[in-house]
Amino acid sequence: MGELNSHQIARIILKMRYETATEEEKRVLEAWMKAGKGRQTIYDRIVSDESLKEYRDLKAEFDGATDYGKLQSDILGTLAKRDRQRKLQRISWWGGSVAAVLLVVCLFVYKYAGEPLPEKMGEMRVAKIESEPIIQDKVILVLGDGKRVGMQGLHKDSLRLKSAVVVGAEAKLVYDANTGQGAEDVSLEPEINKVITSTGGFYSLILSDGTRIWLNSESELEYPVFFGKGERRVKLVGEAFFEVTPDVARPFIVEANEIRTRVLGTSFNIKAYKDESDIYATLFTGKVAVEPLADTTRKVILQPGKQAGWDVQARKLSVREVNLDRVMAWKEGMFMFNKENIEVVTRQIERWYGVKFIYQVKDRNQYTFNGYFSKDETLESILDAFTYTGGPKFRKEGDTVYVTDPL
Known part of the structure; x- marks a missing residue:
C-alpha cells in the first residue's frame, strides 16, 4: 500500500479508537507512525480531548472571517442565479454534523504530519450523504396555515416557501425580512412557523433578523416569520444553539419549558427536553438573563462560561461553571x-x-x-x-x- 493521505489515515485512527480496525489497517498505521518523526505523539494528541478543542478553534477562525449578515443578504438577493451552490460551498462544509470527528483527525494529521489532504475536502462529506437514503420526516417545517413540509426531501438548489427560502443542498432555512408585508403593524397577527426535528434530525436556520439557530434532534422551535418593533420572542422544546443578532431596542427572548432567557445579542445554548429533570441555559459570549416563568424575581445574570440550571422537581435555579466544549459537542456532530x-x-x-x-x-x-x-x-x-x-x-x-x- 502506498503512502496514504490524511483522510485515509484519519479513518484508520478512528477505527483503532473504536476497536474496529482490521489487522491489515493496524499494520498500516503502525508503519505510518514509524515512518515519520513525531507521528506517535500526533496519534496520542488525536485521541485526546485536545483534538476537539483545536477543531473548535479552527472553526471559530473560519466563522470570525465570515460576515453572516452579508451572507444572508447575498443569498436572498441572488435567488434567480444558478451559481448559488458555488457561493455557499465554503460554509456548507462546516454546516452539519456528519463526519465531524473524522474532520478533527484529518486536520490534525495534515497540520502536524504534513500529509496531503484530499483535493476537495467537501468530498469527505458529500460522498457519504449521497450514499444514504433521504428520510422525509427527520425535519418538518410547519407553515402558518398548518401545511407541513418535509425538509430533508428537498433537492432543489433553492426553493421559496412563502416568505422563507430553502438554500442549497444543506437545506437551510433563510427568512427574507424585505418581503414582509405588515411586519411593522402591531395590529396584525404575526405569521408563526415551526421547525420540528425527530429522532436523528439536525437543522439550522436564519431568522428574519439574521439570528442563526441550530436545532438538535427531537426538538421544536416556534417563531414568527417577521419580528415587529417589540421583543423578538421564540419558543423551544428540546435543544438549540443561538447566535443572536444584536438589537438593543428589541431584546431576543427564548421561552423553554419553565424558563425564560432574555438577550440583546450573544451566543448561547439551551437544553430543555421534556423527559429531562433539569433545564439548562449556557452562555458562550455576551450576557443573558435567565428566570423561571413562574417567578421572575429569581432571575440570574450569566457571564460567558456559566450555566444556569433549573431543577424542575425542586423548583430551584442554580449557576455553575461548565466546559463549553462539552455543551457544544452536539452541534459539532x-x-x-x-x-x-x-x-x-x-x-x-x-x-x-x-x-x-x-x-x-x-x-x-x-x-x-x-x-x-x-x-x-x-x-x-x-x-x-x-x-x-x-x-x-x-x-x-x-x-x-x-x-x-x-x-
Missing part, C-alpha cells in the same frame, strides 16, 4: 460525556438512533462514561466501546436495546 450516568447517556443516544433502552441491571448508578464519539458512528460501535471500558452489556433486538450486567 458529537456525543461528549464526562462521568455521565448511564441514563443521561442513553437518553442522548435514543434521540439520535431511534432506539429504546430497557434496563435489567442491579444498580444503574454504578455505570458512568467518559469520552466523545462521532454521531456518524454506528450504534453498535458506540455500545461496544461502552462495554469495553467497563460498562454493562447491550443486546439489540429491533428498536429495543436491553442493558444487562456483565457476567
Whole structure:
C-alpha cells in the first residue's frame, strides 16, 4: 500500500479508537507512525480531548472571517442565479454534523504530519450523504396555515416557501425580512412557523433578523416569520444553539419549558427536553438573563462560561461553571460525556438512533462514561466501546436495546 493521505489515515485512527480496525489497517498505521518523526505523539494528541478543542478553534477562525449578515443578504438577493451552490460551498462544509470527528483527525494529521489532504475536502462529506437514503420526516417545517413540509426531501438548489427560502443542498432555512408585508403593524397577527426535528434530525436556520439557530434532534422551535418593533420572542422544546443578532431596542427572548432567557445579542445554548429533570441555559459570549416563568424575581445574570440550571422537581435555579466544549459537542456532530450516568447517556443516544433502552441491571448508578464519539458512528460501535471500558452489556433486538450486567 502506498503512502496514504490524511483522510485515509484519519479513518484508520478512528477505527483503532473504536476497536474496529482490521489487522491489515493496524499494520498500516503502525508503519505510518514509524515512518515519520513525531507521528506517535500526533496519534496520542488525536485521541485526546485536545483534538476537539483545536477543531473548535479552527472553526471559530473560519466563522470570525465570515460576515453572516452579508451572507444572508447575498443569498436572498441572488435567488434567480444558478451559481448559488458555488457561493455557499465554503460554509456548507462546516454546516452539519456528519463526519465531524473524522474532520478533527484529518486536520490534525495534515497540520502536524504534513500529509496531503484530499483535493476537495467537501468530498469527505458529500460522498457519504449521497450514499444514504433521504428520510422525509427527520425535519418538518410547519407553515402558518398548518401545511407541513418535509425538509430533508428537498433537492432543489433553492426553493421559496412563502416568505422563507430553502438554500442549497444543506437545506437551510433563510427568512427574507424585505418581503414582509405588515411586519411593522402591531395590529396584525404575526405569521408563526415551526421547525420540528425527530429522532436523528439536525437543522439550522436564519431568522428574519439574521439570528442563526441550530436545532438538535427531537426538538421544536416556534417563531414568527417577521419580528415587529417589540421583543423578538421564540419558543423551544428540546435543544438549540443561538447566535443572536444584536438589537438593543428589541431584546431576543427564548421561552423553554419553565424558563425564560432574555438577550440583546450573544451566543448561547439551551437544553430543555421534556423527559429531562433539569433545564439548562449556557452562555458562550455576551450576557443573558435567565428566570423561571413562574417567578421572575429569581432571575440570574450569566457571564460567558456559566450555566444556569433549573431543577424542575425542586423548583430551584442554580449557576455553575461548565466546559463549553462539552455543551457544544452536539452541534459539532458529537456525543461528549464526562462521568455521565448511564441514563443521561442513553437518553442522548435514543434521540439520535431511534432506539429504546430497557434496563435489567442491579444498580444503574454504578455505570458512568467518559469520552466523545462521532454521531456518524454506528450504534453498535458506540455500545461496544461502552462495554469495553467497563460498562454493562447491550443486546439489540429491533428498536429495543436491553442493558444487562456483565457476567
